[in-house]
Amino acid sequence: xxxxxxxxxxxxxxxxxxxxxxxxxxxxxxxxxxxxxxxxxxxxxxxxxxxxxxxxxxxxxxxxxxxxxxxxxxxxxxxxxxxxxxxxxxxxxxxxxxxxxxxxxxxxxxxxxxxxxxxxxxxxxxxxxxxxxxxxxxxxxxxxxxxxxxxxxxxxxxxxxxxxxxxxxxxxxxxxxxxxxxxxxxxxxxxxxxxxxxxxxxxxxxxxxxxxxxxxxxxxxxxxxxxxxxxxxxxxxxxxxxxxxxxxxxxxxxxxxxxxxxxxxxxxxxxxxxxxxxxxxxxxxxxxxxxxxxxxxxxxxxxxxxxxxxxxxxxxxxxxxxxxxxxxxxxxxxxxxxxxxxxxxxxxxxxxxxxxxxxxxxxxxxxx
Amino acid sequence: xxxxxxxxxxxxxxxxxxxxxxxxxxxxxxxxxxxxxxxxxxxxxxxxxxxxxxxxxxxxxxxxxxxxxxxxxxxxxxxxxxxxxxxxxxxxxxxxxxxxxxxxxxxxxxxxxxxxxxxxxxxxxxxxxxxxxxxxxxxxxxxxxxxxxxxxxxxxxxxxxxxxxxxxxxxxxxxxxxxxxxxxxxxxxxxxxxxxxxxxxxxxxxxxxxxxxxxxxxxxxxxxxxxxxxxxxxxxxxxxxxxxxxxxxxxxxxxxxxxxxxxxxxxxxxxxxxxxxxxxxxxxxxxxxxxxxxxxxxxxxxxxxxxxxxxxxxxxxxxxxxxxxxxxxxxxxxxxxxxxxxxxxxxxxxxxxxxxxxxxxxxxxxxxxxxxxxxxxxxxxxxxxxxxxxxxxxxxxx
Numbered sequence: 001x002x003x004x005x006x007x008x009x010x011x012x013x014x015x016x017x018x019x020x021x022x023x024x025x026x027x028x029x030x031x032x033x034x035x036x037x038x039x040x041x042x043x044x045x046x047x048x049x050x051x052x053x054x055x056x057x058x059x060x061x062x063x064x065x066x067x068x069x070x071x072x073x074x075x076x077x078x079x080x081x082x083x084x085x086x087x088x089x090x091x092x093x094x095x096x097x098x099x100x101x102x103x104x105x106x107x108x109x110x111x112x113x114x115x116x117x118x119x120x121x122x123x124x125x126x127x128x129x130x131x132x133x134x135x136x137x138x139x140x141x142x143x144x145x146x147x148x149x150x151x152x153x154x155x156x157x158x159x160x161x162x163x164x165x166x167x168x169x170x171x172x173x174x175x176x177x178x179x180x181x182x183x184x185x186x187x188x189x190x191x192x193x194x195x196x197x198x199x200x201x202x203x204x205x206x207x208x209x210x211x212x213x214x215x216x217x218x219x220x221x222x223x224x225x226x227x228x229x230x231x232x233x234x235x236x237x238x239x240x241x242x243x244x245x246x247x248x249x250x251x252x253x254x255x256x257x258x259x260x261x262x263x264x265x266x267x268x269x270x271x272x273x274x275x276x277x278x279x280x281x282x283x284x285x286x287x288x289x290x291x292x293x294x295x296x297x298x299x300x301x302x303x304x305x306x307x308x309x310x311x312x313x314x315x316x317x318x319x320x321x322x323x324x325x326x327x328x329x330x331x332x333x334x335x336x337x338x339x340x341x342x343x344x345x346x347x348x349x350x351x352x353x354x355x356x357x358x359x360x361x362x363x364x365x366x367x368x
Numbered sequence: 369x370x371x372x373x374x375x376x377x378x379x380x381x382x383x384x385x386x387x388x389x390x391x392x393x394x395x396x397x398x399x400x401x402x403x404x405x406x407x408x409x410x411x412x413x414x415x416x417x418x419x420x421x422x423x424x425x426x427x428x429x430x431x432x433x434x435x436x437x438x439x440x441x442x443x444x445x446x447x448x449x450x451x452x453x454x455x456x457x458x459x460x461x462x463x464x465x466x467x468x469x470x471x472x473x474x475x476x477x478x479x480x481x482x483x484x485x486x487x488x489x490x491x492x493x494x495x496x497x498x499x500x501x502x503x504x505x506x507x508x509x510x511x512x513x514x515x516x517x518x519x520x521x522x523x524x525x526x527x528x529x530x531x532x533x534x535x536x537x538x539x540x541x542x543x544x545x546x547x548x549x550x551x552x553x554x555x556x557x558x559x560x561x562x563x564x565x566x567x568x569x570x571x572x573x574x575x576x577x578x579x580x581x582x583x584x585x586x587x588x589x590x591x592x593x594x595x596x597x598x599x600x601x602x603x604x605x606x607x608x609x610x611x612x613x614x615x616x617x618x619x620x621x622x623x624x625x626x627x628x629x630x631x632x633x634x635x636x637x638x639x640x641x642x643x644x645x646x647x648x649x650x651x652x653x654x655x656x657x658x659x660x661x662x663x664x665x666x667x668x669x670x671x672x673x674x675x676x677x678x679x680x681x682x683x684x685x686x687x688x689x690x691x692x693x694x695x696x697x698x699x700x701x702x703x704x705x706x707x708x709x710x711x712x713x714x715x716x717x718x719x720x721x722x723x724x725x726x727x728x729x730x731x732x733x734x735x736x737x738x739x740x741x742x743x744x745x746x747x748x749x750x751x752x753x754x755x756x757x758x759x760x761x762x763x764x765x766x
Contacts, residue, residue: 001377001440002370003672083438236729246764260764263757270756273763274686281665282658288371303658359650366634366644 003284005073012065013073019050020081021307026333033193037157039085047083048112056091059258061098062106068287071225072232079233080240082340084194088226088347089118089153093162094129096173100210105175110274116175117158119149119199120219127349129164129171129219134201136167136208143167143174143208144182145201155197156187163206169213174206181205192336192343213229213263220298227301228290229347231283234308236343237337238276241319244334245269265322272318275311282307299361304356308344309351316341371665373440381444388452391417397453399720401628403734405576406455407720408533412488414455419486425462432470432478433486439671443615450620451627458494460529461485464608465538468555472596472604481557486574493531495539495558495582496605498524503754505540506549506602510584512541512556519543519556519594521564521587525747530581531567535560539584540605543598555601557593564588574740575715609750616684616749617667617691622660625698629653632705632731642707652704656697663690682762685755692745692752699739713737 005013024032024043032040047053055070057063065071071091078087090109093116097105108114117359125131145165152161161176176183182204187197210218249260249269259265289296316338320327320339323334330336346353373381396410426442428434437445450456454634456465466485469478484490501508507570510523521541531537544552562565564587570579595759596604633644633653643649703710709728716722717733726733745751760766 001373001668001671003669098467248683249764250766258766260760260766266760266764267756269764270685270689270759273682273759274690277666277683277686277692278659278662279671281662284369284371284669285661288369303661306655306658307662355651355658357656359654362654362657363518363644367590 005069007232009065009070009073012051012070013077015050016047016052016074016077017080019047020077024081024083026336027174029084030193030336033082033084034189037154037187038189038193038195039154041157043083044085044115050108052077053090053094053112054110054227057094057098057106057110057273061094062103068225068228070288071229072283072287075229075233076236079236079340082193082237082336084190086115086117086154086158087133088229089158089162090116091229092118092120092222092226096162096209096215096218099218099221100173102209113349114159115154115161116160117153117155118222119152119155119161120164120223121150121152122131123146123150127353129179129216132164132166132171134163134165136165136172136206138167138212143206145174145176145204147201149199149201151196152199153196154194155199157195161199162209163201164215165221167212167326171215171219172212173209173215173219175209176201176204176206192339197269207269218296220294223348224290224297224301227305228283228286230344230347231279231286231301231304231308234341235276235280235283237341237344238279238308238312238315240316241334241337241341242269242272242276242358244337245319245322246302248334252324259322268318268322272315275314279304279308279311295361295365299365300356302358302361305349305354306351306358309354312341312345313351371668373444377440379530380441381448384445384448385452386423387423388448388454390423392449392454393417395720396455400453400455402730403738404718404720404722408491410720411455411458411533412491415457415488419623420487421613423464424457424486426471427463428466428482431766438674440668442643443619443667446615447620447623450618451624452626456621458491458530460494460534461490464494465492465557468538468595468608471607472555472697476592478558478594490536491530491534493528493534493537493560493582495525495528495537497527499526503751505605506553508540508542508553510539510541512543512554512589514543514591515588517591518588518728519554519591520728521556521558521584521589523584525582525584526570526579528567528580528582529578531560531582532569532577537582538595540601543601550602552599553601553605554598555595555604556589557595558584558587558589559632562589572741573743574737575713576737576741591671596634610681610684617663617687618695619664619667619691622663622691622695622698625695625702628731629698629702629705630657634704636705636729642748649701649704652697652701654756656694656701659690659693659697663687663694666690682759685750685762688749689746689752689755695708695743695745696739699742703735703739706735710736 035329046298052074054063055065055074058066137144163174163176182202184200185197187195189195250258252259282304286300289300319334320338326332356367415424426435426437426445427432430436469481498508512519512521537560539556539558541554541556542552543554564585566583568581569577634642636643638646667687670680670687673680709732712727
């Protein structure tokens with residue numbers, strides 16, 4: 001039993017934290033997150049140089065990490081600094097590329113030279129790949145895509161998209177160039193900063209990645225890893241929210257005393273602290289069980305997403321409430337952490353979705 | 369990060385399982401599975417079995433008959449015994465007065481009392497709470513006045529668990545009314561056979577007799593039975609309350625109870641379908657299971673920190689709060705699962721050896737009383753509100 005991060009991972013954490021504190025203070029972040037593309041390509045490049053992308057992949061994929069704990073600590077630091085950009089999409093796209101042994105694509109991705117987003121969700125999929133309708137058609141020269149993807153991370157400002165589409169053989173994955181013919185992107189900012197876009201394909205040329213029809217297990221595993229990442233990010237955001245709220249309770253005075261003296265707030269704060277520790281355990285469990293059999297892995301990541309969904313809503317809403325009026329302001333960093341936490345709930349399925357999934361997987365387990 | 373137990377720890381687990389398979393009497397596990405009451409003799413029998421193996425005082429120093437186990441080994445032992453439906457080790461001697469004597473008692477007191485805890489000569493009870501001193505324990509009023517070689521004790525204790533079986537009581541008494549309230553409290557060891565002591569049962573809402581009132585009228589206690597120094601008892605009392613942390617969350621017992629609940633959910637039908645397929649019930653059950661899985665890891669994290677020398681004050685209170693909430697939720701869902709069969713009350717069925725016909729499924733008989741009985745969990749051992757105060761104090765640092 002060892003809950004320490006280990007020396008190498010701790011060094012990565014320290015260097016990312018120092019770098020982001022220095023280069024990406026709150027004012028810089030707010031400017032970058034709500035302007036133009038909603039993220040800084042320049043910062044991306046510098047972080048890739050520090051190893052933030054390489055840490056997401058193992059040596060066989062050209063990286064130097066790739067364990068769920070490596071992924072977890074990188075996303076925790078991204079969360080702590082509220083870094084925007086296609087990080088989660090890159091994680092998913094990269095793991096699909098790794099499964100297909102696309103080492104050249106991975107090399108430029110890890111170096112930060114090219115950025116690849118990930119396009120799976122459609123208007124009617126609601127996180128169920130079985131409902132994907134974007135069509136892939138094989139031609140003599142390659143593949144053509146037709147269909148539409150929605151809320152694709154930074155769709156208009158990345159170099160390529162890794163697209164999940166359905167062909168005759170079933171679900172497959174494809175690389176599409178951003179300026180590919182027949183592709184349109186409608187870009188928009190996101191509530192918590194950063195950007196995404198709706199993408200349509202009309203006979204858009206694409207390059208098959210991996211085996212035609214064989215994408216199902218690959219994209220499921222990539223999503224599971226992304227859920228680990230989001231869980232660690234959420235816990236880090238909750239840690240910041242808790243600390244900021246504790247600071248406020250220690251300093252804000254009303255009725256002549258600091259408001260932290262009021263029992264009504266103290267007991268709620270204790271509950272939040274407890275829920276955060278349970279969330280941390282859930283995130284650790286999800287990372288730890290990622291390498292188990294599929295059922296164990298999927299139940300653990302759904303358990304984690306359920307846990308952080310519930311705790312995240314509580315932590316965000318209570319942090320705003322305990323800050324009172326000032327908690328409602330754009331100017332206060334806290335409010336942006338609260339927004340991020342609530343929006344994490346909307347990524348890759350919310351608390352209810354994953355609770356239902358956890359139950360369904362459990363029933364599958366019993367009847368197996 | 370590595371959540372696995374070491375090979376040595378797994379070997380230890382196997383050793384505990386083998387021991388339980390061999391030595392844990394079926395007659396005891398039967399009662400526990402059926403939610404029946406254990407008799408005094410049942411509890412003494414289990415203590416004797418553990419003591420014969422040298423595993424009774426598993427957190428005492430080796431020189432006093434302890435095992436020298438790590439916190440992880442203790443956790444494994446507690447989990448495995450709970451999963452095997454073994455009786456719990458009674459805390460009053462082993463986890464309460466024992467550790468206080470080990471830390472603050474004189475050599476004579478250790479030699480006199482510790483072996484008697486191990487061999488079962490003494491059954492201790494805890495004289496802490498009073499009618500006017502619950503969560504605010506320091507307001508206790510039971511007085512002890514020095515009279516030659518004795519203290520003369522007058523007052524009333526309450527919620528005294530299993531005092532009906534006890535021959536000894538460790539007791540907080542007021543020896544001074546000057547200065548801070550906490551600085552006038554002393555820690556006395558009282559023989560329950562001393563004239564002037566009367567034990568009256570308190571019947572709980574579940575119908576159970578577990579706790580008692582203890583009236584003390586002119587009770588003469590030898591000065592040799594004072595632990596540590598006069599008026600320093602609060603320090604010892606607090607030490608006792610924070611001592612035992614490895615099992616505060618009751619993870620093993622909750623795992624066992626959840627396992628039974630899941631079995632019930634698979635077999636009990638509602639509207640022709642197993643309860644496990646009822647969306648409302650399945651959601652409650654899933655949330656509970658997720659909480660317990662998280663709790664297991666939280667517990668391990670706290671143990672790992674404690675093993676590394678940290679004093680996880682806030683975290684221990686979190687374990688107490690969430691651990692008891694989880695157990696109460698298991699009881700709640702088990703009661704709901706029984707539907708109408710939660711209602712019949714057949715108290716004689718709670719005693720061992722009962723051969724009557726159960727009303728409804730056998731498991732349903734004790735579920736409502738168990739639910740009501742376990743409402744105590746969030747009240748005793750420092751209520752969950754008191755635990756929240758402890759957490760806030762630690763994290764707010766006000």
